[in-house]
Amino acid sequence: MLKTGQTIAALRTKANMTQEQLAAELFVSRDLVSKWETDKSPPNYKMILKMAELFSVEVEVLFDKDRILTEELAACVPADKAVGAKELKEAVNGFLSSLSVRDRAVFIRRYYFFEDASEIGAEYGIGEGYVRTILMRARKKLKNYMKGAF
8 A cells, every 4th residue: 555645646647747736736835745745744634635636536545544543643552562443443532532622622633634733723722832732742641541452
């Protein structure tokens, strides 16, 4: 299975587009497109939707939520345990119920909708740094929760 960045590059190439042309279509910088294609920075969900429309493909071609969720949160799962995507989703859902309403919303916006910390902060009237702090604390809590779940 191709990673998201490889898929974006392949679709762009198939469409005979340069990184500059894709960037212009999406109103982003060429450097950002490069970061997406090299998997240095994932595109947010809004960009995934725009690319799916632009390339006339299903969103799932670009965005496999189960795989990405598993990769993003892998550090929270005990290393000595083999955990499938379904088990991980169930554990994360259980964990989410333990968070405050705001922290749960921030966590979901980041890990389900893949919004940037700046977008989340703007929505809740908090700084990007504070959003990152909320997410860091939530991942630590999740890691402890996972130890007990598995």
